[in-house]
Amino acid sequence: MTNHKIMGLLLPFSFCGMLCSCSGSGNAPASTSVQNEKQEIPLSIPAFNADSAYQYVSRQMAFGNRIPNTEAHVQTAEWLAAELKRHGADVIVQEAPVVAFDKTVLNGKNIIGQFSPEKEDRVLLFAHWDSRPFADHDPNQANYQKPVPGANDGASGVGVLLEMARLIGQQQPEVGVDIIFFDAEDYGTPSFWKGAYQDNSWALGTQYWAKRPHRPGYRARYGILLDMVGAKDATFYKEAYSEYFAPSVVNKIWKTGRELGYENYFVDQEGGAINDDHYYVNTMMRIPSVDIIHLDPNSDTGFFPYWHTVGDTMDKIDPATLQAVGETVMHVIYTEKNRNAN
Numbered sequence: 001m002t003n004h005k006i007m008g009l010l011l012p013f014s015f016c017g018m019l020c021s022c023s024g025s026g027n028a029p030a031s032t033s034v035q036n037e038k039q040e041i042p043l044s045i046p047a048f049n050a051d052s053a054y055q056y057v058s059r060q061m062a063f064g065n066r067i068p069n070t071e072a073h074v075q076t077a078e079w080l081a082a083e084l085k086r087h088g089a090d091v092i093v094q095e096a097p098v099v100a101f102d103k104t105v106l107n108g109k110n111i112i113g114q115f116s117p118e119k120e121d122r123v124l125l126f127a128h129w130d131s132r133p134f135a136d137h138d139p140n141q142a143n144y145q146k147p148v149p150g151a152n153d154g155a156s157g158v159g160v161l162l163e164m165a166r167l168i169g170q171q172q173p174e175v176g177v178d179i180i181f182f183d184a185e186d187y188g189t190p191s192f193w194k195g196a197y198q199d200n201s202w203a204l205g206t207q208y209w210a211k212r213p214h215r216p217g218y219r220a221r222y223g224i225l226l227d228m229v230g231a232k233d234a235t236f237y238k239e240a241y242s243e244y245f246a247p248s249v250v251n252k253i254w255k256t257g258r259e260l261g262y263e264n265y266f267v268d269q270e271g272g273a274i275n276d277d278h279y280y281v282n283t284m285m286r287i288p289s290v291d292i293i294h295l296d297p298n299s300d301t302g303f304f305p306y307w308h309t310v311g312d313t314m315d316k317i318d319p320a321t322l323q324a325v326g327e328t329v330m331h332v333i334y335t336e337k338n339r340n341a342n
Contacts, residue, residue, distance in 0.1 A: 045334040046167040050323035056083075057151060057159035057230060057322075061314050065147040066131040066154065068106035068184055073130070077109045080129060080181055083162055087169035089113030089179065092214050098204035101189040108183035108205045112214050115168050119176030121340045123333050124223035124287060125164065127157030128185030128205070128277055136190040137301055137308035144192050151314045152294070152304055154186065156230025160326045167330065174338040178220065182206045182277050199275060206277040210284035221336070222249045223289030225278040228304045229325040232318035233264075234294040236325075237271030241279055246288035253290060256331050262324040271295045272302060292325060 063079070064072035077093065085091045096108035111129065131150030135143045161179050168177055183205035189197050200207065223246075228234070236257075242250050257266030278289040294304040306312045 044171070045330055046171050048167065048323060048326035048330050049163060050319035050326065052166065053159045053163040053322040053326055054317060054319045055159075056162040057155045057317055058314060060129070060155040060158060061149065061151055065133070066129060066150065067133045067147060068108055068130060068187065069104075073109075076129065077111060077183075080111045080158070080162075084111065084113035084165055084179065087113075087162075087165045089115055089165060089169070090117050094209060094212070094214055096183055096205050096208040098184050098208055100184075100187050100204070101193065101195070101198050101201035106184050106187060106204065108208065110183055110205050110209050110214075111181040113165060113179040114176070115165075115178070116172055116176040119338065119340070120219075121174075121338045122176040122178055122220045123336060124178045124180065124220040124281070124289070125161055125226070125329070125333075126180040126182055126206075126223060126277060126281070127161055127226045128154055128183070128203070129158045129181040130154060130183050130186055130205075132186035132308060134190040134192075135308060135310045136192055138310055143310050144190070146310055148186070148308055148310065149313045150186070151317050152228045152230045152312050153307060156228060156317060156322065157226030160226055160229055160322055160329070163322075163326055164330060173334045173336060175221065175333065175336045177333060180209070182209065184208075185277055202275055203277045203280055206280045207284070210280050213285070218285075220287050222246055223278065223281050223287050224249070224253070224329060224332070225276060225281075225289060225291045225293070226325060226329075227276055227291060228294040228307070229292060230317040230321050231294055231304050231306075232316070232321060234304070234318075234321045234324075235267050235296060236265055236292050237267050237269055237295045239271050239276075239278075239291040239293060239295075240273035241276075241282060242290040243270065245282040246290050249288060249290045253292065253328065253332055257324065257328040260324075260328055260331065262328060265321065265324045266328065292329075 063076040092112040094110040132148040188202035278291040281289040299305045
Protein backbone atom coordinates (compact mmCIF):
# COMPACT_ATOMS: atom_id res chain seq x y z
CA MET A 1 0.00 0.00 0.00
CA THR A 2 2.01 2.94 -1.29
CA ASN A 3 1.40 6.34 -2.85
CA HIS A 4 -1.46 7.24 -0.54
CA LYS A 5 -2.14 8.01 3.10
CA ILE A 6 -0.95 4.65 4.40
CA MET A 7 2.81 5.15 4.51
CA GLY A 8 5.08 3.02 2.36
CA LEU A 9 6.91 2.10 5.56
CA LEU A 10 4.16 0.24 7.38
CA LEU A 11 3.79 -1.64 10.56
CA PRO A 12 1.87 -4.83 9.76
CA PHE A 13 -1.90 -4.68 9.91
CA SER A 14 -3.50 -7.03 12.37
CA PHE A 15 -7.20 -7.62 11.89
CA CYS A 16 -9.86 -9.71 13.55
CA GLY A 17 -12.34 -11.86 11.70
CA MET A 18 -16.00 -11.15 11.09
CA LEU A 19 -17.33 -8.26 13.15
CA CYS A 20 -20.64 -8.15 14.95
CA SER A 21 -23.39 -5.70 14.06
CA CYS A 22 -23.35 -2.06 15.15
CA SER A 23 -24.20 -1.03 18.67
CA GLY A 24 -25.53 2.32 19.79
CA SER A 25 -28.09 4.59 18.17
CA GLY A 26 -28.84 8.23 17.57
CA ASN A 27 -31.47 8.29 20.31
CA ALA A 28 -29.28 8.77 23.38
CA PRO A 29 -30.61 9.72 26.82
CA ALA A 30 -30.59 13.38 27.85
CA SER A 31 -27.31 12.92 29.72
CA THR A 32 -25.09 10.31 31.25
CA SER A 33 -23.17 10.42 34.50
CA VAL A 34 -19.85 9.10 35.72
CA GLN A 35 -18.46 9.17 39.22
CA ASN A 36 -16.09 12.03 39.99
CA GLU A 37 -13.43 10.21 42.02
CA LYS A 38 -12.02 13.35 43.63
CA GLN A 39 -15.30 14.93 44.73
CA GLU A 40 -17.43 11.76 44.73
CA ILE A 41 -20.34 13.49 43.05
CA PRO A 42 -21.94 12.59 39.72
CA LEU A 43 -20.38 14.33 36.71
CA SER A 44 -22.92 15.02 34.00
CA ILE A 45 -21.80 14.38 30.43
CA PRO A 46 -23.97 15.99 27.73
CA ALA A 47 -25.62 13.40 25.49
CA PHE A 48 -24.21 13.27 21.98
CA ASN A 49 -26.96 13.48 19.34
CA ALA A 50 -26.15 11.45 16.24
CA ASP A 51 -29.07 12.91 14.28
CA SER A 52 -27.66 16.39 14.80
CA ALA A 53 -24.19 15.23 13.73
CA TYR A 54 -25.71 13.61 10.65
CA GLN A 55 -27.36 16.89 9.70
CA TYR A 56 -24.02 18.65 10.09
CA VAL A 57 -22.50 16.18 7.64
CA SER A 58 -25.38 16.69 5.22
CA ARG A 59 -25.11 20.47 5.43
CA GLN A 60 -21.46 20.35 4.42
CA MET A 61 -22.29 18.16 1.46
CA ALA A 62 -24.93 20.64 0.32
CA PHE A 63 -22.23 23.22 -0.39
CA GLY A 64 -20.69 20.97 -3.03
CA ASN A 65 -17.08 19.92 -3.38
CA ARG A 66 -14.99 21.60 -0.69
CA ILE A 67 -11.88 21.92 -2.82
CA PRO A 68 -9.51 24.84 -2.14
CA ASN A 69 -9.77 27.76 -4.58
CA THR A 70 -13.47 27.15 -5.31
CA GLU A 71 -16.55 29.12 -4.32
CA ALA A 72 -18.01 26.12 -2.47
CA HIS A 73 -14.84 26.03 -0.38
CA VAL A 74 -15.18 29.69 0.55
CA GLN A 75 -18.86 29.32 1.45
CA THR A 76 -18.23 26.23 3.57
CA ALA A 77 -15.43 27.99 5.46
CA GLU A 78 -17.70 30.91 6.29
CA TRP A 79 -20.41 28.55 7.53
CA LEU A 80 -18.03 26.50 9.67
CA ALA A 81 -16.64 29.60 11.34
CA ALA A 82 -20.16 30.95 11.93
CA GLU A 83 -21.32 27.65 13.47
CA LEU A 84 -18.42 27.54 15.91
CA LYS A 85 -19.07 31.15 16.86
CA ARG A 86 -22.79 30.46 17.27
CA HIS A 87 -21.93 27.73 19.76
CA GLY A 88 -19.87 30.13 21.85
CA ALA A 89 -16.35 29.51 20.61
CA ASP A 90 -13.76 32.23 20.22
CA VAL A 91 -13.09 31.78 16.49
CA ILE A 92 -9.96 32.39 14.46
CA VAL A 93 -9.84 31.81 10.70
CA GLN A 94 -6.20 31.31 9.84
CA GLU A 95 -5.44 32.12 6.22
CA ALA A 96 -3.10 29.33 5.12
CA PRO A 97 -1.66 29.72 1.62
CA VAL A 98 0.07 26.44 0.81
CA VAL A 99 1.71 24.93 -2.28
CA ALA A 100 0.38 21.64 -3.64
CA PHE A 101 2.35 18.78 -5.19
CA ASP A 102 1.92 20.34 -8.67
CA LYS A 103 2.95 23.84 -7.49
CA THR A 104 -0.66 25.08 -7.35
CA VAL A 105 -1.04 27.71 -4.63
CA LEU A 106 -4.04 26.76 -2.50
CA ASN A 107 -5.86 29.44 -0.53
CA GLY A 108 -6.33 27.31 2.55
CA LYS A 109 -8.24 28.27 5.68
CA ASN A 110 -7.73 26.65 9.06
CA ILE A 111 -10.81 27.28 11.18
CA ILE A 112 -10.15 27.33 14.91
CA GLY A 113 -12.72 27.40 17.70
CA GLN A 114 -11.48 27.99 21.27
CA PHE A 115 -13.69 27.11 24.22
CA SER A 116 -12.62 28.61 27.57
CA PRO A 117 -9.51 30.14 25.97
CA GLU A 118 -8.39 31.42 29.38
CA LYS A 119 -7.73 27.87 30.60
CA GLU A 120 -4.14 26.71 30.26
CA ASP A 121 -5.02 23.01 30.57
CA ARG A 122 -6.43 22.13 27.13
CA VAL A 123 -7.44 19.30 24.80
CA LEU A 124 -7.23 19.58 21.02
CA LEU A 125 -9.86 18.02 18.74
CA PHE A 126 -9.38 18.19 14.98
CA ALA A 127 -10.48 16.98 11.55
CA HIS A 128 -9.90 18.07 7.96
CA TRP A 129 -12.77 19.84 6.25
CA ASP A 130 -11.63 19.94 2.61
CA SER A 131 -12.52 17.30 0.02
CA ARG A 132 -10.22 15.70 -2.53
CA PRO A 133 -10.19 16.88 -6.16
CA PHE A 134 -9.10 13.49 -7.53
CA ALA A 135 -10.99 10.20 -7.25
CA ASP A 136 -7.73 8.38 -7.99
CA HIS A 137 -8.73 5.13 -6.28
CA ASP A 138 -12.06 4.80 -8.02
CA PRO A 139 -12.58 1.38 -9.64
CA ASN A 140 -13.33 3.23 -12.90
CA GLN A 141 -10.20 4.96 -14.18
CA ALA A 142 -12.42 7.41 -16.11
CA ASN A 143 -13.33 8.94 -12.73
CA TYR A 144 -9.76 9.67 -11.64
CA GLN A 145 -10.00 13.35 -12.49
CA LYS A 146 -13.40 13.76 -10.86
CA PRO A 147 -13.73 15.16 -7.33
CA VAL A 148 -14.41 12.98 -4.31
CA PRO A 149 -17.70 14.03 -2.63
CA GLY A 150 -16.07 13.45 0.77
CA ALA A 151 -19.04 12.54 2.95
CA ASN A 152 -17.01 10.17 5.10
CA ASP A 153 -13.50 11.40 4.24
CA GLY A 154 -13.74 14.86 5.73
CA ALA A 155 -17.36 15.76 6.41
CA SER A 156 -18.02 12.99 8.97
CA GLY A 157 -15.27 14.09 11.37
CA VAL A 158 -16.32 17.71 11.06
CA GLY A 159 -19.95 16.77 11.66
CA VAL A 160 -19.08 14.97 14.90
CA LEU A 161 -16.98 17.91 16.10
CA LEU A 162 -19.69 20.46 15.28
CA GLU A 163 -22.15 18.49 17.39
CA MET A 164 -19.57 18.37 20.16
CA ALA A 165 -19.09 22.14 19.81
CA ARG A 166 -22.84 22.63 20.25
CA LEU A 167 -22.76 20.63 23.48
CA ILE A 168 -19.58 22.21 24.81
CA GLY A 169 -21.14 25.61 24.27
CA GLN A 170 -23.98 24.56 26.57
CA GLN A 171 -21.84 22.89 29.23
CA GLN A 172 -18.09 23.36 29.46
CA PRO A 173 -15.84 20.49 30.56
CA GLU A 174 -13.19 21.17 33.19
CA VAL A 175 -10.44 21.54 30.58
CA GLY A 176 -10.32 24.05 27.77
CA VAL A 177 -11.12 22.63 24.34
CA ASP A 178 -9.84 23.71 20.95
CA ILE A 179 -11.57 22.44 17.83
CA ILE A 180 -9.62 22.91 14.59
CA PHE A 181 -10.85 22.18 11.10
CA PHE A 182 -7.68 21.82 9.06
CA ASP A 183 -7.63 22.58 5.35
CA ALA A 184 -5.83 21.12 2.32
CA GLU A 185 -5.33 17.71 3.91
CA ASP A 186 -6.61 15.81 0.91
CA TYR A 187 -4.75 17.54 -1.94
CA GLY A 188 -1.89 15.03 -1.80
CA THR A 189 -0.05 13.52 -4.76
CA PRO A 190 -2.53 11.48 -6.83
CA SER A 191 -1.70 7.96 -7.97
CA PHE A 192 -1.75 9.01 -11.63
CA TRP A 193 0.81 11.81 -11.13
CA LYS A 194 3.82 11.34 -13.41
CA GLY A 195 6.19 13.31 -11.22
CA ALA A 196 7.84 12.31 -7.96
CA TYR A 197 5.62 11.22 -5.10
CA GLN A 198 5.70 13.60 -2.12
CA ASP A 199 4.85 12.28 1.34
CA ASN A 200 4.50 15.82 2.71
CA SER A 201 1.97 16.82 0.05
CA TRP A 202 -0.78 15.70 2.46
CA ALA A 203 -2.07 17.63 5.48
CA LEU A 204 -0.79 20.95 4.14
CA GLY A 205 -3.04 23.05 6.37
CA THR A 206 -1.88 21.18 9.45
CA GLN A 207 1.76 21.65 8.52
CA TYR A 208 1.11 25.37 8.03
CA TRP A 209 -0.54 25.67 11.46
CA ALA A 210 2.21 23.67 13.17
CA LYS A 211 4.75 26.25 11.96
CA ARG A 212 2.46 29.16 12.88
CA PRO A 213 0.12 28.09 15.73
CA HIS A 214 -2.84 30.37 16.41
CA ARG A 215 -1.42 31.17 19.84
CA PRO A 216 2.32 31.57 20.42
CA GLY A 217 3.61 28.67 22.47
CA TYR A 218 0.31 26.81 22.10
CA ARG A 219 0.14 23.59 24.10
CA ALA A 220 -2.51 20.94 24.67
CA ARG A 221 -2.55 17.91 26.93
CA TYR A 222 -3.25 15.74 23.88
CA GLY A 223 -5.03 15.78 20.53
CA ILE A 224 -7.68 13.57 18.91
CA LEU A 225 -8.10 13.45 15.13
CA LEU A 226 -11.37 12.20 13.60
CA ASP A 227 -10.98 10.95 10.02
CA MET A 228 -13.56 8.81 8.21
CA VAL A 229 -15.76 8.23 11.25
CA GLY A 230 -19.21 7.90 9.69
CA ALA A 231 -19.52 4.72 7.60
CA LYS A 232 -21.69 1.76 8.56
CA ASP A 233 -19.88 -0.90 10.60
CA ALA A 234 -16.69 1.18 10.67
CA THR A 235 -13.69 -0.39 12.38
CA PHE A 236 -11.17 1.75 14.23
CA TYR A 237 -7.92 -0.09 14.82
CA LYS A 238 -5.13 1.38 16.96
CA GLU A 239 -3.14 3.40 14.43
CA ALA A 240 0.63 2.90 14.78
CA TYR A 241 1.80 6.53 15.06
CA SER A 242 -0.90 7.10 17.67
CA GLU A 243 0.38 4.17 19.69
CA TYR A 244 3.96 5.39 19.39
CA PHE A 245 3.38 9.03 20.32
CA ALA A 246 0.29 8.81 22.57
CA PRO A 247 -0.17 5.26 23.92
CA SER A 248 -1.96 6.32 27.10
CA VAL A 249 -4.47 8.39 25.12
CA VAL A 250 -5.09 5.49 22.73
CA ASN A 251 -5.73 3.20 25.67
CA LYS A 252 -8.11 5.67 27.29
CA ILE A 253 -10.15 6.17 24.11
CA TRP A 254 -10.40 2.47 23.25
CA LYS A 255 -11.17 1.53 26.86
CA THR A 256 -13.92 4.16 26.99
CA GLY A 257 -15.37 2.92 23.71
CA ARG A 258 -15.49 -0.64 25.01
CA GLU A 259 -17.08 0.42 28.30
CA LEU A 260 -19.81 2.23 26.38
CA GLY A 261 -20.56 -0.89 24.36
CA TYR A 262 -18.78 0.12 21.16
CA GLU A 263 -16.15 -2.63 21.09
CA ASN A 264 -17.16 -3.58 17.53
CA TYR A 265 -16.03 -0.14 16.41
CA PHE A 266 -12.99 0.37 18.67
CA VAL A 267 -11.13 -2.81 17.81
CA ASP A 268 -8.45 -3.71 20.33
CA GLN A 269 -5.81 -4.52 17.70
CA GLU A 270 -3.02 -2.60 16.00
CA GLY A 271 -3.36 -1.05 12.55
CA GLY A 272 -0.93 0.54 10.13
CA ALA A 273 0.97 3.81 10.34
CA ILE A 274 -1.04 6.56 8.63
CA ASN A 275 0.43 9.80 7.27
CA ASP A 276 -2.50 11.90 8.49
CA ASP A 277 -2.96 15.27 10.20
CA HIS A 278 -2.03 13.85 13.60
CA TYR A 279 1.44 12.90 12.33
CA TYR A 280 2.41 16.57 12.03
CA VAL A 281 0.75 17.56 15.29
CA ASN A 282 2.86 14.85 16.92
CA THR A 283 6.16 15.52 15.17
CA MET A 284 6.06 19.29 14.70
CA MET A 285 3.99 20.47 17.68
CA ARG A 286 4.98 17.68 20.07
CA ILE A 287 1.37 17.31 21.18
CA PRO A 288 0.66 13.59 21.68
CA SER A 289 -2.19 12.89 19.28
CA VAL A 290 -4.37 9.98 18.24
CA ASP A 291 -6.01 9.21 14.91
CA ILE A 292 -9.46 7.63 15.06
CA ILE A 293 -9.66 6.43 11.46
CA HIS A 294 -11.62 3.76 9.62
CA LEU A 295 -9.34 0.91 8.54
CA ASP A 296 -10.85 -1.99 6.61
CA PRO A 297 -9.12 -5.37 6.14
CA ASN A 298 -11.45 -6.27 3.28
CA SER A 299 -10.70 -3.33 0.98
CA ASP A 300 -7.83 -3.16 -1.51
CA THR A 301 -6.45 0.02 0.07
CA GLY A 302 -6.91 -0.91 3.71
CA PHE A 303 -9.26 2.05 4.17
CA PHE A 304 -13.01 2.68 4.06
CA PRO A 305 -14.08 0.91 0.81
CA TYR A 306 -15.16 4.13 -0.95
CA TRP A 307 -12.02 6.04 0.03
CA HIS A 308 -10.97 8.45 -2.74
CA THR A 309 -13.75 7.36 -5.07
CA VAL A 310 -16.82 9.10 -6.43
CA GLY A 311 -18.84 6.78 -4.20
CA ASP A 312 -17.95 8.58 -0.94
CA THR A 313 -21.46 10.01 -0.76
CA MET A 314 -24.02 10.84 1.90
CA ASP A 315 -25.74 7.44 1.68
CA LYS A 316 -22.60 5.87 3.15
CA ILE A 317 -23.04 7.77 6.44
CA ASP A 318 -24.57 5.86 9.34
CA PRO A 319 -25.76 7.75 12.46
CA ALA A 320 -24.88 4.71 14.61
CA THR A 321 -21.20 5.16 13.79
CA LEU A 322 -21.34 8.90 14.42
CA GLN A 323 -22.92 8.08 17.79
CA ALA A 324 -20.21 5.59 18.73
CA VAL A 325 -17.41 8.03 17.98
CA GLY A 326 -19.06 11.16 19.33
CA GLU A 327 -20.25 9.60 22.58
CA THR A 328 -16.85 8.02 23.19
CA VAL A 329 -14.90 11.24 22.66
CA MET A 330 -17.40 13.19 24.77
CA HIS A 331 -16.79 10.82 27.67
CA VAL A 332 -13.04 11.13 27.23
CA ILE A 333 -12.93 14.92 27.42
CA TYR A 334 -15.63 15.34 30.08
CA THR A 335 -13.82 13.02 32.48
CA GLU A 336 -10.61 15.04 32.24
CA LYS A 337 -9.74 17.07 35.33
CA ASN A 338 -8.25 20.55 35.13
CA ARG A 339 -4.78 20.12 36.59
CA ASN A 340 -4.39 23.87 37.01
CA ALA A 341 -7.59 24.37 38.98
CA ASN A 342 -7.20 25.74 42.51
